[in-house]
Amino acid sequence: MKPRTALGTAFAFVVLVLLQYTLRPLLGWPLGPDFLLMAVVVASVRVRPGTAAVIGLLVGLVADSIGTDPFGASALAFTVVGFAASWVQGSVFADDLTVDFLLFFAGEWVYSAIFLFAARTSSAAPILAPLLVWAPVRALVTALFGVATLAILRPVLRPASAS
Amino acid sequence: MPPASRTLGRRDFVLLGLCLAAGIAALGLPDTTRDAIAGALRRSVLAPLLSLQHQAELTREAMRDRSAAVLVADSLRIRALAVPALESENARLRRMLGLGQRLRWGFAPAEVLLGKGVTEEYTVTLSVGSAAGVRKLSPVVAAEGLVGIVKSVDPTISTAILWAHPDFRASAMASDGSVYGIVAAHPGADPERFLLEMRGVPMRSAIPKGTLIVTSGLGGTFPRGIPVGVVLTELRTNELWARTYLLRPAVSPTDLSSVMVLMPDRGKEGVEPVWKDVGHDTAVRASAAPAAPGAGAPAAPAPDSAAAAQHLADSLAADSVRRARRRHRRDSLTAVADSALARGDTALADSVRKLLLPRKRPPAADSARPVTP
Numbered sequence: 241m242k243p244r245t246a247l248g249t250a251f252a253f254v255v256l257v258l259l260q261y262t263l264r265p266l267l268g269w270p271l272g273p274d275f276l277l278m279a280v281v282v283a284s285v286r287v288r289p290g291t292a293a294v295i296g297l298l299v300g301l302v303a304d305s306i307g308t309d310p311f312g313a314s315a316l317a318f319t320v321v322g323f324a325a326s327w328v329q330g331s332v333f334a335d336d337l338t339v340d341f342l343l344f345f346a347g348e349w350v351y352s353a354i355f356l357f358a359a360r361t362s363s364a365a366p367i368l369a370p371l372l373v374w375a376p377v378r379a380l381v382t383a384l385f386g387v388a389t390l391a392i393l394r395p396v397l398r399p400a401s402a403s
Numbered sequence: 404m405p406p407a408s409r410t411l412g413r414r415d416f417v418l419l420g421l422c423l424a425a426g427i428a429a430l431g432l433p434d435t436t437r438d439a440i441a442g443a444l445r446r447s448v449l450a451p452l453l454s455l456q457h458q459a460e461l462t463r464e465a466m467r468d469r470s471a472a473v474l475v476a477d478s479l480r481i482r483a484l485a486v487p488a489l490e491s492e493n494a495r496l497r498r499m500l501g502l503g504q505r506l507r508w509g510f511a512p513a514e515v516l517l518g519k520g521v522t523e524e525y526t527v528t529l530s531v532g533s534a535a536g537v538r539k540l541s542p543v544v545a546a547e548g549l550v551g552i553v554k555s556v557d558p559t560i561s562t563a564i565l566w567a568h569p570d571f572r573a574s575a576m577a578s579d580g581s582v583y584g585i586v587a588a589h590p591g592a593d594p595e596r597f598l599l600e601m602r603g604v605p606m607r608s609a610i611p612k613g614t615l616i617v618t619s620g621l622g623g624t625f626p627r628g629i630p631v632g633v634v635l636t637e638l639r640t641n642e643l644w645a646r647t648y649l650l651r652p653a654v655s656p657t658d659l660s661s662v663m664v665l666m667p668d669r670g671k672e673g674v675e676p677v678w679k680d681v682g683h684d685t686a687v688r689a690s691a692a693p694a695a696p697g698a699g700a701p702a703a704p705a706p707d708s709a710a711a712a713q714h715l716a717d718s719l720a721a722d723s724v725r726r727a728r729r730r731h732r733r734d735s736l737t738a739v740a741d742s743a744l745a746r747g748d749t750a751l752a753d754s755v756r757k758l759l760l761p762r763k764r765p766p767a768a769d770s771a772r773p774v775t776p
Contacts, residue, residue, distance in 0.1 A: 261452045265459035289411060290418030297422040304429070305444040306453060311437040312429025319422040327411060358430060 248396040249286050253279045256389065257299075261306075271378045273385035274348055276303055277321065281347050281386070282397070284322040285329035296322025310359045317354035321347045337387055344386035348379035492660065498546030499661050505677045509669025511535040513543075515659045516560070525568035525588075527551070531664060532559045540624055542665045548630030548653030548678065549573065549618060550662050561664070566631070566652055567597055575601060575631050576619040582608040583619055586631050589649060599632050599650035610634050610648055617678070626665065628675030 256279035264272050280299050284292035299322075300315030307314070325347055329339075352375035356367050390397070429437070445453060503512065513529040531537050533556045543550040543563045551565040552573075564571055567588045575586040582604055589598040601616055614634045620627025632650030640647045665674070743751040 257452070258455065261456040262459045265456050266463050268463050288415055290415035293415075293419045293422040297425055300426065301429070301444070302449060302452070305441040305449055306456070310430060311432065311441055312426050315429055316423065316426030319419070319426055323415075323419050323422075331410075358426075 245286065245397075248393075249283055251396055252393045253283045255393070256282065257302075259389075269381075271374060271381055274351070274378065274382045275385075275389075276318070277348050277351055277382060278344060278386045278389060280318050280322045281325045281343055282390070284325040285343070287326060289323045289326040289330075292322035292326035293319045294322075296320070309355070313355050313359040316358050317351045320354055321351045324350065337390070340390055341383045341387050345379045345383035348382040349375050352378065495546070496661060499663070502544070502546040502663060502677070506663070506665075506669065506674065509666040509672070510544075510663045511537055511666070512661065512663050513537075513561075514661060525565045525571075526554070527563055527565060527659060529553070529561045529563055529662065529664065530559075532557045532561045534558045535664075536666050537561050537664050538667055541667065542618075542625050542629065542670065543662050544629055544665060545654050545659070545662050547655075548632070549625065550654050550659065552624065553664060563664075565656065565659070566599060566654070567656060573625050573631060574619045574621040575616050577610055578615040578617050580619075582610055583621070584648070586616065586650065597652070597656055598635070599652050600638065601632075601634070601648040601650055602645065604646040604648060606644055606646060609637075609646070612636060616650055620673075623670075626670035626672075626674045628673070628678055630678050 256275045260275035260279070264275060267273075276299055280292075280296050283295050287295070296318035297315050300312075300318035303309075303314040303318070304311045325343055329343065353371055356371055356375075360367065429440075432440075499512070503510065511531045513531040516528040516530055529537070529543070537553060537556050539553055539556055541553040543552060549566060551563045551568065551571060553561050553563045555562045566573075566586075569588055569590070571588055573586045574583070576583045584601040584604040586599050586601050589595055589600045591598070601610075604610065612634055616631045616634060618625040618627060618629040618631060630653040632652045635649045635651050638647040638649050740752045743749075
C-alpha cells in the first residue's frame with residue numbers, strides 16, 4: 241500500500257470510529273448505522289486478509305469493552321467480517337459503489353449472525369427474528385450510510401495515482 | 404474502494420486462526436477477568452471515545468429537552484392568550500353577581516345561547532323561558548344597563564332583540580329627568596351601526612355631551628332608571644322641531660354572554676336605585692369604550708369612578724367573607740349539637756339546633772319570585 245493510500249485509509253478509519261461514538265448516539269436510532277463495521281470493511285479491503293482479521297479483532301475488542309454485550313462476541317464477529325471482506329474484495333469484485341454497498345450490507349448481516357450466536361447465553365434466546373428481520377434492516381441502513389460516507393471520503397481514499 | 408490483488412497465504416490463515424482463537428478465548432474468560440480487561444481499556448485508550456459518546460448523548464438529551472421546553476412554552480403561550488378573555492368574563496360575571504344582589508328578586512339570570520350572526524344579527528336566544536317567569540316584552544338587562552327586550556317566549560328558551568335591532572324602541576330621558584326622547588338603533592354603517600339615537604328631544608332642550616341616558620319608565624315596558632347610553636353628540640337632521648342625539652350604548656354587543664331578564668312585577672316596583680347606587684357612570688363608560696371606535700370621543704371618566712369600582716369590589720369581597728363566616732358558624736354549631744346528642748343532652752342539642760334554623764331573610768338573589776310581606 242502506498243503511503244498516501246495508507247494515510248487516507250487511516251484517516252477514514254479514524255473518522256468512522258469517531259462517528260460511531262458521536263453521530264450514532266446523537267441519532268439515537270434503535271437500528272442506527274454501524275460505523276465500526278464500516279471502518280473495519282474500509283480498512284480490510286486495502287490490506288491482506290490476515291491483517292484485516294487483526295484489525296477486526298482489535299475493533300471488536302474496543303466495541304466489547306465499551307458496550308454491554310458479552311466480551312469477545314464483537315471481536316469474533318469483526319475478525320470474520322474483516323478477513324472475508326479483504327478476501328472477497330481482492331479475489332472477486334472490482335471497485336464500484338454497488339460492490340461497496342453489497343460489502344457493507346453482507347458484512348453487517350454476517351456480523352449480526354456471528355454476534356447473535358456468539359453472544360447467545362441460552363438456547364431459549366430468540367435468534368430468528370433478530371437475524372431475519374432486524375439484522376437486514378440494520379444492514380441496509382449501514383450500507384446506505386456506508387456508501388454515502390465513502391462518497392464523501394472518496395478524495396481521501398482514492399490512491400494518488402488515480403486522482 | 405480500489406481492488407487489491409491478493410491471494411490467501413499461510414500467514415493469513417495463521418493470523419485468522421490466532422484472531423479467532425483470541426475471540427473465542429475472550430468469550431470464555433471468567434467474568435472478573437473480562438471486566439478487568441474491559442475496565443482497563445475503558446480507563447486508558449478508550450477514555451476519549453467514551454467521553455465523546457457521553458457528550459453526544461448529553462447533546463441528544465439537550466435537544467430532546469429543548470423540544471419539550473418549546474412545547475411547554477407554546478402551551479403556556481396559548482393559555483396566556485386566553486387569560487384576558489377569562490379575566491374579562493370573570494369581571495363580567497362579578498358585575499352580574501353585583502347586579503343580582505342589588506335587584507334582590509324578580510329577575511331570571513340567562514345565558515345568551517346564540518349570538519349575532521347565527522340567526523339574525525341583532526337577535527339572541529336566551530336560556531330561560533316562560534317556565535322561569537319570562538314574559539313577552541320583558542326587559543333584558545346586564546350589569547352595565549339595557550340589553551334589549553324579549554320578543555318571543557317558549558317554556559325553556561326565549562328570543563330577545565338587542566338594542567341594535569331596527570325594531571327596538573325605548574322611552575328614555577336624561578338621568579336628571581330634564582329631557583325625554585325615544586331611543587332607537589342608529590341606522591348608519593359600521594361601526595356607527597352599533598350606536599344609538601335619541602330622537603324627539605324638544606328643540607328647547609339641549610343635552611350636553613357625556614350625559615347619561617336612562618329609561619324613563621313611560622309606556623310601562625321598561626322600568627325607569629336602566630342605563631341606556633351616554634350622549635356623544637347631536638346629529639343634524641331635517642327635523643326642525645326636535646333634536647336627535649347620538650348615544651354610545653351602555654352595553655357593548657361584544658359583552659353579551661350573561662344577562663338578566665326582569666320580571667313584570669319587578670319592573671313595576673322600580674329599579675332606579677339598582678343602577679344609581681353603584682355609580683352607573685362607571686359601568687357605562689367602562690363598557691362603552693370598545694363599542695364603536697372612531698365614532699366619537701369617549702366621555703370623560705367621572706371623578707368618583709375609581710372609588711365606585713373599588714366600592715363594588717370591596718362589597719363583593721365582604722360578601723364572600725360573610726358567607727364563609729356563616730358557613731363556619733353553621734358547621735361549628737352542627738358539631739356541638741351532634742356531640743350533645745351523642746352524650747344524651749337533648750336539651751342542649753335542641754337549643755343549638757334552634758340557632759341553626761334559618762332566619763327570616765329576603766329571598767336569594769337569583770330568585771325570580773317577589774318578596775312576600
